[in-house]
Amino acid sequence: MVFTKFFVAIALVAVLVPSTSATDFMVGDDKGWTTNFDYQKWAEGKEFHVGDRLVFKYPQGAHDVLRVNGTVFQQCLKPADVPPLNSGNDVIPLATPGKKWYICGVAKHCEEGNQKLTITVWPEAGSPQGLPAPNPTPTSSARASISSAFYALTVALATVSGVIMV
Numbered sequence: 001m002v003f004t005k006f007f008v009a010i011a012l013v014a015v016l017v018p019s020t021s022a023t024d025f026m027v028g029d030d031k032g033w034t035t036n037f038d039y040q041k042w043a044e045g046k047e048f049h050v051g052d053r054l055v056f057k058y059p060q061g062a063h064d065v066l067r068v069n070g071t072v073f074q075q076c077l078k079p080a081d082v083p084p085l086n087s088g089n090d091v092i093p094l095a096t097p098g099k100k101w102y103i104c105g106v107a108k109h110c111e112e113g114n115q116k117l118t119i120t121v122w123p124e125a126g127s128p129q130g131l132p133a134p135n136p137t138p139t140s141s142a143r144a145s146i147s148s149a150f151y152a153l154t155v156a157l158a159t160v161s162g163v164i165m166v
């Protein structure tokens, strides 16, 4: 009886956990969105998925965020038809898979300060489409499954102790 509930709990958690793994990425970590920071290095080894969000933090007025295409990105052009984000705490939900490009449109921050970020967004984690993986990072996915398993076990144990206590 107790063991039946135990396994039901594990099965339920195993199904539910992967769908709740959206991540907010603080661009530049504690440096935020600024000049003279290597955003390519920052993005290296990170996996961005549909459903995750990018957070650009900076003192309002000092920078802005323009979502651009690859050509604009290379040349640091400032497209007139793209309204900049400029709240100082700009949250960009990653809605579709593919390559994404972001630059700062203030002064020559993109050209001279290298204030530009490009990332590749993969389909939603755990989606049936599967994950193309040109840069496989087995350690991070192994870590994810270990933490899921640990979470499942914790919840299952909590469920079982609840059952025993009743």
Ligand SMILES: [Cu+2]
Pocket (backbone or CB within 6 Å): 034, 035, 062, 063, 064, 104, 105, 106, 109, 110, 115
């Ligand atoms: Cu800037």
